Amino acid sequence: MARGRNIIIATGLFIFASAGLAFPFYMASSRQPVIDPTKPLPPQATFRGPYINTGSRDVGPDYQTYSKK
Numbered sequence: 001m002a003r004g005r006n007i008i009i010a011t012g013l014f015i016f017a018s019a020g021l022a023f024p025f026y027m028a029s030s031r032q033p034v035i036d037p038t039k040p041l042p043p044q045a046t047f048r049g050p051y052i053n054t055g056s057r058d059v060g061p062d063y064q065t066y067s068k069k
Contacts, residue, residue, distance in 0.1 A: 027034065035041070
């Protein structure tokens with residue numbers, strides 16, 4: 001019973017992971033673009049753009065002076 005259940009769970013996890021990994025390739029190969037290039041970007045996308053890769057602690061310039069080692 002336990003072995004059969006493990007096989008079912010492993011198969012389900014494999015299918016879920018495969019779908020998650022295949023999704024970006026599916027979206028990239030779709031015929032129509034995800035964002036319509038003829039329309040302007042929504043305010044959320046224009047605001048988020050420059051800050052997409054910054055951490056939550058990156059807020060403004062750092063005014064602290066650091067001593068050289």
